[in-house]
Amino acid sequence: MKLLIIEDEEDLRSVLTKDLAEAGYTIETEANGSDGLLRAQHFDYDLIILDVMLPGMDGWQVLERLRKTKNTPVLMLTARDSTEDRVYGLNLGSDDFVVKPFELEELKARIRALLRRSQGATAPLISINEEIQLDTNSRRVFKKGVDMELPMKELNLLEIFVQRMGSVVPRETIAELLYSDFGETESNTIDVYIYNLRTKLGRGIIKTRRGIGYELPKYP
């Protein structure tokens, strides 16, 4: 899951990045509104965390303009705890609101909830086949009831497939979603991850579509 954090307060931005990265998300950040908007418009993210008070362009405007082209889930951070603000934001198109100061745990729970919803998953537990389930809450994969304890990147990869169950995922998309601009990018590494994942899950689960990409078929 790739998240975009648009927050100008450096210390806050840094701790959010660290914590969410630790939770397994790929994080990209921007420190002002206009840059954040551009990035959000040009790249795909699973979720955008958007602060209201931003230099350049405030959070409301970013949201409004973003909504013209993109449906990305947006979670807004605000220092004002007023009903008017929340109503305004929700009406403009944000999906959730968190008031500062917040608990990191609460933030992560809300992020999970939003991601669940945006993927159309109704149950926290998604079955990949009759033996393997993905728990979206705890972000663990169970094979025959046993935690497979997948490393972060493989887990991310699986999540990408699960999110697009039944569709073909191009390699470029995988690369984009797995890696942030600020991290390492190596196409080869993707192959390694896919190989590892396939090995653990079992042959035939992730299908290759030659020339296009990979696909995780729907189950059942």
Place this chain on the structure above:
Amino acid sequence: MKIRATLRWQLQLYYFLILLVTLAILTGLSIHWMQRSEQFVHDSRLRDLQRILIPVLTGLHQVDPSLMSKVPPSRSIRRPPPPGESPPPYRRGGAADRQGAPPQRRGGLPDRRGPPDRLGPPDWLEEPPERRGGPPGGGWGPPTRASRSDGLRELIRKGWYFAAWNRFGELEAASRNFPGSIDPNEFPRDLREAQIRNHNGYRQLISRTPRERILIAYPQSILDADVQRRAWLISGISLALLVVSTSVGWWLIGRVLRPLKDIEETANDIAKGQLDRRIQVAPSSSNEISELSDNLNQTFQQFEVMFERQARFTSDASHELRTPIAVILNHCQYGLAKERTSDEYRDALKACQRAGERMKNLTLGLLEISKLESGEIHLEMSDCSLGEIAEEAVELIEPLALEKGIKLRSEIQDVTIRANGDRLWQVLVNLLNNAIRHTPGGKAVTLRTEVAGKQVKIAVIDQGEGISEEAIPHLFERFYRVDTSRSRAQKGSGFGLGLAICETIVKAHRGTIQVKSQPGIETRFDICLPRLS
């Protein structure tokens, strides 16, 4: 409710009592005077009747004998007096004539010089029923025996009686209703004028002619009846006046006191928290109550302002503090989530410290504004050299300007002003700092001071990015940030408080501060201070 009940009722009661006493006294006096006047009227009727009755009692005029219990011997004008007797008294004017006083006054014979046919019954005597419909203009027609008799009949019917005695005390003539129990010897001996006295419920007029003593009387009951009737009328009017006045008074008092009720209700509402309520003062009224209302309104305005200021302070503070608090909490949560390396802990702690500093600066900045605004800090004014202050400010800013490659110019005209040197320096530093922050390298920032009569003008001019038109009206508002970057260089700055603090300080010097900006070309802040504040 209570105030109105007691005050209004009190006033009403006092008013009513005073009214009551006054009206009672007036009524009493009126009735008394009315009674005396009625008495006078009736008495004068007594006297009036003499001119009719004396001729009757002396036998000069004839009347219906049935009216008299004793008929006087008839006398006629033309009959010559018996020999040896003095001529009829009516011929002589009597004492009245000699003295020239109007005869009526002195009793005795009325003036007989008038024509005889004027001796009919007086106008005030009611017409007998059978005579109504007589000649117009009232009256009884020509005085004849018949008409005189009718008149007398009427008098007797009403209770008047009359009698005459000769000088020997023998009753010569009397009306038929004359009570016999009157002894002429009781009459005062020395009777020069007619006298009126009360006797047995009758009012008697006793007069003397040379030959007779005449008595005419009317029953007091007539007078009493009249007096009573009028007394009731007067009392009735008084009562009506009392009632009407009381009602009008009630209404008037209500009107005057209505503002008090208003005040009470408004004060109640304000106590419950509706701080924007005000007492309504009618523009036309200008009494103590409306003055009180005005004063109270001003006080309430003050309350509202102070309350708002307080609320704003609290809200601003809590709002601005949220982010640094979030930083601290989140860093702590992250740091404690699991075992971390020393470096990670150190980073977290540093971030917490930075946030703590920010909160400190913010709080101090807010407190400062709050105190300055409420006048809690009285800026100590002294004679300062503006030139010195300006130079010190420039000195502080110079390194910063140098670093950015900005030319710092100062055109300073030294003058002594009455100000708080430290605060003024703070303002200049703040403005210069802002100017430098918003100006690109290579351009210039100027500090200029000049004297203009009784005022001093200070200008900070830069050629930087300027301030947009829409931002200018809000520039000096607290927490207004044109760019929301948060530099934490100075107390309060970075929160949007810097200019607010500047404005407060300038105002405390009784000065003004203004800004003009053409983005990209020139931005200037102009401060105007009185030289001697």
